[in-house]
Amino acid sequence: xxxxxxxxxxxxxxxxxxxxxxxxxxxxxxxxxxxxxxxxxxxxxxxxxxxxxxxxxxxxxxxxxxxxxxxxxxxxxxxxxxxxxxxxxxxxxxxxxxxxxxxxxxxxxxxxxxxxxxxxxxxxxxxxxxxxxxxxxxxxxxxxxxxxxxxxxxxxxxxxxxxxxxxxxxxxxxxxxxxxxxxxxxxxxxxxxxxxxxxxxxxxxxxxxxxxxxxxxxxxxxxxxxxxxxxxxxxxxxxxxxxxxxxxxxxxxxxxxxxxxxxxxxxxxxxxxxxxxxxxxxxxxxxxxxxxxxxxxxxxxxxxxxxxxxxxxxxxxxxxxxxxxxxxxxxxxxxxxxxxxxxxxxxxxxxxxxxxxxxxxxxxxxxxxxxxxxxxxxxxxxxxxxxxxxxxxxxxxxxxxxxxxxxxxxxxxxxxxxxxxxxxxxxxxxxxxxxxxxxxxxxxx
Amino acid sequence: xxxxxxxxxxxxxxxxxxxxxxxxxxxxxxxxxxxxxxxxxxxxxxxxxxxxxxxxxxxxxxxxxxxxxxxxxxxxxxxx
Numbered sequence: 470x471x472x473x474x475x476x477x478x479x480x481x482x483x484x485x486x487x488x489x490x491x492x493x494x495x496x497x498x499x500x501x502x503x504x505x506x507x508x509x510x511x512x513x514x515x516x517x518x519x520x521x522x523x524x525x526x527x528x529x530x531x532x533x534x535x536x537x538x539x540x541x542x543x544x545x546x547x548x549x550x551x552x553x554x555x556x557x558x559x560x561x562x563x564x565x566x567x568x569x570x571x572x573x574x575x576x577x578x579x580x581x582x583x584x585x586x587x588x589x590x591x592x593x594x595x596x597x598x599x600x601x602x603x604x605x606x607x608x609x610x611x612x613x614x615x616x617x618x619x620x621x622x623x624x625x626x627x628x629x630x631x632x633x634x635x636x637x638x639x640x641x642x643x644x645x646x647x648x649x650x651x652x653x654x655x656x657x658x659x660x661x662x663x664x665x666x667x668x669x670x671x672x673x674x675x676x677x678x679x680x681x682x683x684x685x686x687x688x689x690x691x692x693x694x695x696x697x698x699x700x701x702x703x704x705x706x707x708x709x710x711x712x713x714x715x716x717x718x719x720x721x722x723x724x725x726x727x728x729x730x731x732x733x734x735x736x737x738x739x740x741x742x743x744x745x746x747x748x749x750x751x752x753x754x755x756x757x758x759x760x761x762x763x764x765x766x767x768x769x770x771x772x773x774x775x776x777x778x779x780x781x782x783x784x785x786x787x788x789x790x791x792x793x794x795x796x797x798x799x800x801x802x803x804x805x806x807x808x809x810x811x812x813x814x815x816x817x818x819x820x821x822x823x824x825x826x827x828x829x830x831x832x833x834x835x836x837x838x839x840x841x842x843x844x845x846x847x848x849x850x851x852x853x854x855x856x857x858x859x860x861x862x863x864x865x866x867x868x869x870x871x872x873x874x875x876x877x878x879x880x881x882x883x884x885x886x887x888x889x890x891x892x893x894x895x896x897x898x899x900x901x902x903x904x905x906x907x908x909x910x911x912x913x914x
Numbered sequence: 915x916x917x918x919x920x921x922x923x924x925x926x927x928x929x930x931x932x933x934x935x936x937x938x939x940x941x942x943x944x945x946x947x948x949x950x951x952x953x954x955x956x957x958x959x960x961x962x963x964x965x966x967x968x969x970x971x972x973x974x975x976x977x978x979x980x981x982x983x984x985x986x987x988x989x990x991x992x993x994x
Contacts, residue, residue, distance in 0.1 A: 551984030784922075792925050802927065807962030808990075809976055810927035816981070817927075832981040846955035846993055 539572065546576050548583045591907040593891065595841075598834035605828035606631065622762060622776050624797070630822045634815060637842065637850035639800050641778075648761070648773035648783060649793035658763060661771035664788050665761040666700045667754065668775070673710070674748035676702065677726075681744040683737060688744050692726035702753050710752050755782045781805045803848045811848050815839040862886050864893035922961050930977045931962050934989075939973045942989060956990035968992045 543557050556579060560567065588594060609628045625633065625643045633641060648668070654660040673679060678691040692707060704726065711728060712720050719731040732743060757779035766772045775783075778796040783789055784805070796802060797818060803811035816832070816839045823830050841856055842849055849855035853870045860866050863879040863886045878884075886893055894901045922928055934942075943950060950973070956963060958970050968974060972992045980986040 549980075549983035549986075551980075551982070554984065791921070795927065805961060806922050806925055806928050807960045808956055809929050809931070809962055809978070810922075810925065813927045813929070813978075836981070840954070844954050846957040846960065846990070 539567065542572055542576060546580045548580060552579070552583065589904070591902075591904055593903050594837060596891070598837045601834045602631075602823075602830055602838070605823065605826075605830055608828065609826050622760065622774050626822060627826055631819065634799065634818050634822070635838070635842075635851045637799060637848045637855065641798055643776075644757075644778035644796065644798050646758075646773075646775040646778045646780065646783060646796045647794065648775060649790040650771060650773070650788055651790045652788070654788040655770045655772075655790075658765075658771060660788070661763045661773065663701055664786065665763050665773050666702075668758050668773070668783055668786060668789075669700075669761040670754035670756055670758055670777075671700055671702065671752050672748060673707070673750050673752055676700065676707065676752065679744055679748040681740050683740065685731070686740060687729050687731040688740065688747055690728040690730065690747065692728070694726055700753065707752055710750060711747070714747065714750060755779045755786075758783070799848055803843075808843050808846055808848070812839045812843040815842060815848075860890070862888070862890050862893045864888075864896050865890050868892050868896065923965075928962050929979065931956075931966060932975045932977075933963075933966050933968045933972050934975045938975075942973070950991060953989055953991040955993045958992050958994055963992065970994050 539560050540557055543553050543560065546553075548556075556576075560572070560575070606628060609631070622645060623643055624630075624645055625641070629642070648664075649655070650661055650664060654664055673690065676693055676696040678689075678693070680689045680691075681687075682689055690711065692704060694704075697704060697707070708720075708722060708728065711730065714730075721729040721731065723729055730743065730747070732739060757777045758775050760776040761773050762775070764772055764774055778798050778801060780794070780796045780798070780801050781804075784791045784794060795814070799811055799814050799818065802814045816835050819835045819838070820830075820832060823835075838851070842851065851857060853866075857869050858866065860869075863875065863884050867875040867879075869892075888894055888897060888899065889902065891901050891903060900906050939950070950971075953973065956974055958968065963974055966974070970992055974990045974992060976988045976990060978986050978988055
């Protein structure tokens, strides 16, 4: 980082102008710059660079640890980054009272607490996760099959939604997208409406009257100019779409928004079929987006909520923020954004569904489910066609679902059961190799 | 109206993917005392590693934004 940029950053975070000027003029030695850089790097997102400057502005009292030292000591202990950041911030507040011994004692205690909180090896985390989500799930069932929506769009919530996620359904009951916009599309309602109209699928029947006339063997399309204007569609576009429908038709533009589509030497049946095909042709929009509504987010930004989902196509539309636009269809996310994005989406969707119901489930349990579902590079469901169906143990699979089928299959293939898991050992009445059961003690001779 | 190719890199749901070299792979496998096939998998056709030049058998390092740990590293084996 250049000194100039450092100065710029400091100014932004509200540091005294004079000090910033001093630094800019090269008043500081190179050490100062490196120290500041180190500090800024260590405390990304926490602009308390002003403290650093203040420290350089005065004599450091003996015994008192400087901030850089605290930061470095905190960095040494083995805890996650998030805890380190929090720790640094808190230590900063009491820095004048810190001696080396006190700091060491605090850090040691934090490290110990963290280690104690970690899961023991051989702990059955899967069962803990299942129960931790299952128990709140029983509270959910009572309030289930109820829908809450964004305005007029309904979204499946509660238990049905959780089941949908865990089953990795390809066809959702209520697919929906949250389309974020960029630039002025996000700040002006008119612009946002424009995009909404652009992605919402529009059929010819929505903007025109389609009628078959048996007398002259042709289909008449009468375009509604008002609707066209409302949906930002040009008359030429509609005409072009109609012309593209087939080669065996003759299109005549009659003026006044009327079009006559004539077919030669065809039966009445063909004519009616043409009429149906005509009205079901998409003029504009993205196939699959049944509706798009403009809503204002709490942040003051205009956002589109859609009924129906087509992530890949929507991301390509100009004016759509291709970095923040998402869908609730996990499989679609996996296809378009990859397996890691699908994992994030599972966590996000489950957490928000549980949260919406007022249930507090530790993110670690949800993360475990997401990890398991995305383990093999594609989204797999938890049930008998996915995780549970791929278990190595015959007895475990038979105990889960479709008992007879599993046993029959296993018998036909001559499968053996190694009796390593929990379920199969419960069935045969053996101790389970889990937790304390995983360890065997032997007396020394 | 339509943009050309769609770049998904930088999407808020997509974490950073990097192909790591053999020395790092060995360190990783030794650290956890596992075999390569025991790693989680990622398909070679996965959009997130498109353009990284990853081949089947490579290991990809993923820098995840974690709810509990802030940042966490994860690894996936590229499969066909």
